[in-house]
Amino acid sequence: MELIDRISWLIRLRWLAVVGVVATVELARRIFPVHLALAPIYAVVAAIAAYNLVLTWLARRLRPFPAGSELRLSGIVAQILTPRALRGMEGEREAARAALFVALQIGLDLGALALLVHFAGGLENPFIFFFIFHTVISSIILSRRATYLQATLAFLLLLLIGVGECTGILTHYPLDGVWRRDAHADPLLVGAQLLVLGITLYLAAFMGSTIAAHMRERERHGALLAAEVARKARLLEEAYERLAELEKAKSQYMRKVSHELRGPLGTIETALKVVLAGTAGDSPATVQDLLGRAARRAGELAEMVEELRVLSRAREARLAAEMSEFDATELVTDVVTELREAAERGGLELTLESPGEPVTICADLAGLRQVIDNLVSNAIRYTPPGGRVEVTLARTADSLRLEVRDTGIGIPAADLPHVFEEFYRAPNARAHTTGGTGLGLAIVGAVVRQHGGTVNVESAPDEGTRVTVALPIPSRACPNL
């Protein structure tokens, strides 16, 4: 807390004052031909050091504010002492307690200063202006009202010294050779000096507390602003959470719809295939041709529905439920074997390079199968006859790397940032073939992200494309196995 930090500062400052007084006294004795009343002056210095020790101990106790052991403040005292900017804020009670502690310290200091000044020339002492110094300190730490109270206390002490010494009620300890011997007894001089000191004290109190109040107000404003920013951040976070919920609901809906569509589509395709197979009787060539087209389009539709299902499932982030342990080498080999026929039909050379041994990973089997299938199918689809598709599976210390490289039509640089967007197909891809849903790479992106992996695409038009997928291999086994 700020006020407590300032208490420590005040205590450090006081040690400096003790050293300063001793140094000044010793220096003054040697430079000026003055006879200082050393005994009472050093007695006051010793008293300052003593109460500073006590204050140091008290400040340590004040810091943690042990319940029940604190100074109890009545409301009115707290009102007077605590700076306005701190009122009504969190920790006000502690602030009031610390403010009282500071007010008592400054009161003690003013008393000590008055004694020092009295034993060293009274109003003649040039260090009389240290009273102003204390007023400034009060204005920085305490409330405006407390500052004026401190200024009044300082003025009363000065009045006591001035009038007391002038009238002979108090002994005057002269600063021989520095000041006129009888100056302290000149009512006009004393009166003028007290007037100037009084005005200066109250001006210092006014200016100091005005500047301090202004700064505290800004601090308070800053704190309010920070609270407002925090509130807005919370709202934003809540909005984001709601959005994430909506996104999840949308994915669930998409998954359910695609799930429902799969059944009827499968039946349509099966029925068409049965008719095309001639089991239901011969049909004319034109009918056969049309049914063939219908079957092909139904197949494309089924593929899109399946891709939507996989995509929405990956988006739902229900990964934990889908995880299982399997051999990645076997999976890649399976998929490549299944696609070999398509590669041969396209006049392509399809090669696979993989670790000779099983690589057991914990992942979503269906999702990963789709990732490999999509990448290799894409490479086959967009590589003209005579080209090459190379699939490489490699294991590093903590990740699984799958690379699919082709000598195909490539992706123009302008389209590269969009290839992971749903339904996005680069113009050269559309021109090359009518097949393809534009969901393949969106699925790859979603599934890989879901597994905490990365996917990178490098491509040059008419030269080829290289897609690299890196999946982290967790050191532990599947949590649900």
Add this chain to the structure above:
Amino acid sequence: MSDRQRILIVDDDRDLVEALKLTLKGAGFEVTAAFDAPTGLQRAASDAPDLIILDVMMPNATEGFHFVWTLRQHAEERVRSIPIVMLTAVHEKTSLRFYPEGGDGTYRSGEYLPVQEFIDKPVDPARLVEKVRQVLARGPELR
């Protein structure tokens, strides 16, 4: 009783059943059908067909799997051992298991659904007939 081999199709999709019936009848089999699991189990017990073609039967999702486990626990050996061809590619997509009750829901190494063959939808007629013939020739040996 005809000497043709008898196939029972258990599937709630009547249109698909019709298409499969046409294909299998065309291939010389005698085909009957049940459109839900309880009827299918009854029919299996009373007729003891040579082979069952079984759908996973959505939307219940697990009804087909429960059918398998119930049939395999049947009191009569001739019913218990009827070969099953499952109309799904679920074995490629998940390692989830579907016990009638209990279990933690996943297969461990060496465990699998006790059926003879899987075939994915959409069903390719020629492939279906080929698989059915293979399974009938092989008998109750599991896949």
